[in-house]
Amino acid sequence: DGGITQSPKYLFRKEGQNVTLSCEQNLNHDAMYWYRQDPGQGLRLIYYSQIVNDFQKGDIAEGYSVSREKKESFPLTVTSAQKNPTAFYLCASSIDGGFSYNEQFFGPGTRLTVL
Amino acid sequence: KNQVEQSPQSLIILEGKNCTLQCNYTVSPFSNLRWYKQDTGRGPVSLTIMTFSENTKSNGRYTATLDADTKQSSLHITASQLSDSASYICVVSRVGLYGNEKLTFGTGTRLTIIP
Numbered sequence A: 001d002g003g004i005t006q007s008p009k010y011l012f013r014k015e016g017q018n019v020t021l022s023c024e025q026n027l028n029h030d031a032m033y034w035y036r037q038d039p040g041q042g043l044r045l046i047y048y049s050q051i052v053n054d055f056q057k058g059d060i061a062e063g064y065s066v067s068r069e070k071k072e073s074f075p076l077t078v079t080s081a082q083k084n085p086t087a088f089y090l091c092a093s094s095i096d097g098g099f100s101y102n103e104q105f106f107g108p109g110t111r112l113t114v115l
Numbered sequence B: 001k002n003q004v005e006q007s008p009q010s011l012i013i014l015e016g017k018n019c020t021l022q023c024n025y026t027v028s029p030f031s032n033l034r035w036y037k038q039d040t041g042r043g044p045v046s047l048t049i050m051t052f053s054e055n056t057k058s059n060g061r062y063t064a065t066l067d068a069d070t071k072q073s074s075l076h077i078t079a080s081q082l083s084d085s086a087s088y089i090c091v092v093s094r095v096g097l098y099g100n101e102k103l104t105f106g107t108g109t110r111l112t113i114i115p
Helices: none
Strands: A004-007 A010-013 A019-025 A031-037 A044-051 A054-057 A064-066 A076-078 A087-094 A110-114 B004-007 B010-014 B019-025 B030-038 B045-051 B056-059 B062-067 B072-077 B086-095 B101-105 B109-114
Touching: A004 A087, A010 A019, A019 A031, A019 A087, A019 A110, A044 A064, B004 B086, B010 B019, B019 B030, B019 B086, B019 B109, B030 B062, B030 B072, B045 B056, B045 B062, B045 B072, B072 B086
Parallel strands: A010 A110, B010 B109
Antiparallel strands: A004 A019, A019 A076, A031 A044, A031 A087, A044 A054, A064 A076, A087 A110, B004 B019, B019 B072, B030 B045, B030 B086, B056 B062, B062 B072, B086 B101, B086 B109
């Protein structure tokens, strides 16, 4: 069963705590992405990685960190520096991150709520 | 400024009826335009991807059109079904500074099909 998995589906965090969201893909895709979705707004890119051991900041990277130690995994850490972390987080992957008409496949998402 | 605007924000129609969703964009330089379907609490799923040279593309009961001159796209849904209830997101791709693909997401149209 190929695809992208995200865990957990729901996550609650107290203010001041760091939390890590998991994203795994078995599609053998090189590129992976993290987006944030807020009500009434389009998806916004947090970080992306075009290849293992490399990643780039997206449009709203402040307060977030990522790692890409394995091709299939791209975890996102929401740090206490993120001022408004409550949101729906979506992970995606594509064959590669270059300019080649890439379709992005999305995971089921993680809803993070800060209490 | 690169923007994608969708209308209407929300739409309610009777099962079996047709509907058309609109997307206007100011993204440049244009690479391709995508329509995604997103069920509540789930990740988006791709419906179509259209390049500059494609005017119409169908995927079952979904038909997307693209007018690159006026920078408009539409998604037509024929003979709607209850399972069509979802948000439909228009996404426009451009080439980034480093040759990578950059996506701009619309805020979506929330479609509700009633029996």
